[in-house]
Amino acid sequence: MALSTPQRSAEAAAAVLAGSASAGRTRGERVFAVLLLGATAVSVLVLGLLIAQVLLDGLARLDLQFLTSYPSRRAARTGIRAGITGSLSLMVLTAAVAFPLGVAAAVYLEEFAPDNRFTRLLEANVANLAGVPSVVYGLLGSAVFVYLFQMGRSLVAGALTLALLILPVIIVASRESLRAVPQAIRHAGLALGATPLQVAARQTVPSALPGIFTGTILALSRAVGETAPILVVGAVLSRRSDNVPWGLLDAFTGLPIQIYDFVSRPQADFREGAASAAILVLLTVLLLMNSVAIVLRNRYARRW
Amino acid sequence: MSEHPVIGAPVLVGDPGDRPPMSLGGRPRRGEQLAMALLALAGAVTVLTTVGIVAVLFFDAASFFREPVVSLWAFVTGTEWRPFGNPESDAFRIGVLPLLNGTLLVTGIAMLIAIPLGLASAMYLSEYAPRRVRAVLKPALELLAGVPTVVLGWFAVDFMTPVLRGAFGDERVAIFNAASAGIVMGIMIVPTIASLSEDAMSAVPSGLREAAYGLGSTRRRVVLSVVFPAALSGVVAAIILGIGRAIGETMIVAIAAGGMPQMTANPFEQVQTMTAYIVQAVRGEAGPGSLTYESIFAVGALLFLMTFALNLAAQRFVRRYREAY
Numbered sequence: 001m002a003l004s005t006p007q008r009s010a011e012a013a014a015a016v017l018a019g020s021a022s023a024g025r026t027r028g029e030r031v032f033a034v035l036l037l038g039a040t041a042v043s044v045l046v047l048g049l050l051i052a053q054v055l056l057d058g059l060a061r062l063d064l065q066f067l068t069s070y071p072s073r074r075a076a077r078t079g080i081r082a083g084i085t086g087s088l089s090l091m092v093l094t095a096a097v098a099f100p101l102g103v104a105a106a107v108y109l110e111e112f113a114p115d116n117r118f119t120r121l122l123e124a125n126v127a128n129l130a131g132v133p134s135v136v137y138g139l140l141g142s143a144v145f146v147y148l149f150q151m152g153r154s155l156v157a158g159a160l161t162l163a164l165l166i167l168p169v170i171i172v173a174s175r176e177s178l179r180a181v182p183q184a185i186r187h188a189g190l191a192l193g194a195t196p197l198q199v200a201a202r203q204t205v206p207s208a209l210p211g212i213f214t215g216t217i218l219a220l221s222r223a224v225g226e227t228a229p230i231l232v233v234g235a236v237l238s239r240r241s242d243n244v245p246w247g248l249l250d251a252f253t254g255l256p257i258q259i260y261d262f263v264s265r266p267q268a269d270f271r272e273g274a275a276s277a278a279i280l281v282l283l284t285v286l287l288l289m290n291s292v293a294i295v296l297r298n299r300y301a302r303r304w
Numbered sequence: 305m306s307e308h309p310v311i312g313a314p315v316l317v318g319d320p321g322d323r324p325p326m327s328l329g330g331r332p333r334r335g336e337q338l339a340m341a342l343l344a345l346a347g348a349v350t351v352l353t354t355v356g357i358v359a360v361l362f363f364d365a366a367s368f369f370r371e372p373v374v375s376l377w378a379f380v381t382g383t384e385w386r387p388f389g390n391p392e393s394d395a396f397r398i399g400v401l402p403l404l405n406g407t408l409l410v411t412g413i414a415m416l417i418a419i420p421l422g423l424a425s426a427m428y429l430s431e432y433a434p435r436r437v438r439a440v441l442k443p444a445l446e447l448l449a450g451v452p453t454v455v456l457g458w459f460a461v462d463f464m465t466p467v468l469r470g471a472f473g474d475e476r477v478a479i480f481n482a483a484s485a486g487i488v489m490g491i492m493i494v495p496t497i498a499s500l501s502e503d504a505m506s507a508v509p510s511g512l513r514e515a516a517y518g519l520g521s522t523r524r525r526v527v528l529s530v531v532f533p534a535a536l537s538g539v540v541a542a543i544i545l546g547i548g549r550a551i552g553e554t555m556i557v558a559i560a561a562g563g564m565p566q567m568t569a570n571p572f573e574q575v576q577t578m579t580a581y582i583v584q585a586v587r588g589e590a591g592p593g594s595l596t597y598e599s600i601f602a603v604g605a606l607l608f609l610m611t612f613a614l615n616l617a618a619q620r621f622v623r624r625y626r627e628a629y
Contacts, residue, residue, distance in 0.1 A: 033523075036424045040441055040498075042421055043445065044448070050459050053459065100346075101346045101349055104343045105347040122351060129354060131545065131611060132608065132612075133607060134552070139601060142586070143360040143364060143592075144360060147592050164349075167353070168350065197339055197340065221450065225452030227554075227555045228554035231587075259454050260454050260559065275458050275462070282452065283455065
């Protein structure tokens, strides 16, 4: 359009607005918007289908017997007791290792680390670790914990592997939470004569704690659903006794491991009934953990 | 560190603008020095993890390639993967290409699903969604991202495979096949691509949009010709990270894609990926020193190299879009 005067350009604009060109344009607009919404809905719909399928297949099989039985060769008598105790024990031990390490590393990086090469290396490294496939952590755990440190295919080897896996997640979440604490709080503490460490221990970290807990719970919920790393470390597919957190060197299993075991069996009763019921339990646990994390964040997190 | 007179009075990192150095000059108590060292040690654990991963993978992979029956050349060029056979016989072949083929086939299918769906979701959430719709869709996508992969694997065999067999015929679609695993994996990766791309699109200054609207552009033109190109490096980073996740994903393929390594481009046949081989091999009792155990690490090293390269590439793109505005 070669427009020379304001008046002509206004006329041209009016013509475009009124003309047939605009009808085609708005239809194209609407089609495009609907396409985008449709594409966004697809993945949400698949999630809905998945949940419906779990409920449909799983609810019928889920009962007290299923929750309290050890695995059996017969699908009707099998259960996930070993998986539940195993996952709980793994979670307790993983948290006991990953939480203090992750928070300490975050406090160091956020509050004390000098801006030098070591610090930059640490930061780049945390970002890179987040992209390492979880099965590779399993290889690390197998070579280092199981064989080099001679822990065997034990609960503690599995928990340490999971702890390393979620450490970067906890560090990133804790740093964000620490960063949200205003500088004024630190300055006030220092001005009153507290040492930097005292400021961190008594002011900064306690203020950031709700956010740190939220991040840790979310990280733990990821650990609970992980299958590949503990499978590589040597979790038992079909274990007929309980795990306890203090039985460090016991053989172990977990709920995802039992799901994998059920799914890989040829009989439909295992694939559909038992697997779905176990998945229903796992998803419920994860949903609960996520809800707790969100409540924690909304109720206790301070807005500055 | 040596330039600082004391460890306990360091410089706070973060935004240099609002964080002046907290140098108090005083000498920290000995207990404080110790505490500070412990904190730094915790940070060092993450570095040890990386060092450990690299050392373990390459040490064990190296001992694999030192085995007399194994050669690096055969590994990277061989088109048959039969690592469980008698090493002295023809039943033993260690060409990694069939596993690589399986990984790339499933990843390709996954990206065919994840890229269009992920980018459309990002565009919709960033430019179109009314607040109320967004408040439903965002958490739903986050929920999807939190579903354990073993559950997605079950969904692939229990739901997707029957659907595919119904649509294309039982005789064409194998019970375990690359398509079913790839499609479900693609859905799994949608939240990754959507959320990172949306971040990149939201970071495009609104001045660019307003200028385009001022010139008479429709919303579609603004999205496709202004926002999308401006966010491109962030979008590319999101896609690269998505590819990395697809390559490293284990349980979906271990459950749904089958266990037969082969050179095929047919999505309805069964394949074995690198990750699925690792799972298959560890289900045996193989320990250190055995050929099988070492082969896991050779495959793992290749897997790590691929995802590491993708990560570095993604970070480069992310840095570029952060610097742009």
